[in-house]
Amino acid sequence: MALYEHIYLARQDVSAQQVEELTATLTDMITQGGGKITKNEYWGLKSLSYRIKKNRKAHYSLLNIDAPHAAVAEMERQMRINEDILRFMTVRVDALEEGPSAMMAKRDRDDDRGDRSRGDRFGDRRPRRF
Numbered sequence: 001m002a003l004y005e006h007i008y009l010a011r012q013d014v015s016a017q018q019v020e021e022l023t024a025t026l027t028d029m030i031t032q033g034g035g036k037i038t039k040n041e042y043w044g045l046k047s048l049s050y051r052i053k054k055n056r057k058a059h060y061s062l063l064n065i066d067a068p069h070a071a072v073a074e075m076e077r078q079m080r081i082n083e084d085i086l087r088f089m090t091v092r093v094d095a096l097e098e099g100p101s102a103m104m105a106k107r108d109r110d111d112d113r114g115d116r117s118r119g120d121r122f123g124d125r126r127p128r129r130f
Helices: 016-032 069-081 102-113
Strands: 002-011 036-052 055-067 085-093
Touching: 002 016, 002 069, 016 036, 016 055, 016 069, 036 102, 055 069, 055 085, 069 085
Parallel strands: none
Antiparallel strands: 002 055, 002 085, 036 055
């Protein structure tokens, strides 16, 4: 079976729970086609670089898929029909990444910073003299 990374963007109007239900539906499609989902990450509601179908934000989700091509093609066909999905992209890869994706690692790194503001970072600097 082939390995794929699949990312899709859902409309900003749907809730996070509806996005999870949509992901569950996609997972069922893949398992019925003889494949499996090895990783499922919800990246959250993020701003888009430009408007897509009158939406300024979208829910991002990543799926790592180990499935035959026919199952992935059927999933993509169903996604084209669904009005809640703005965009999707499937890329065939040689090996799937283990552990969290780059987006989740960034989120963890940002959470470790805590409540530091820009002023705290430069707090040890002497005031300027004019």
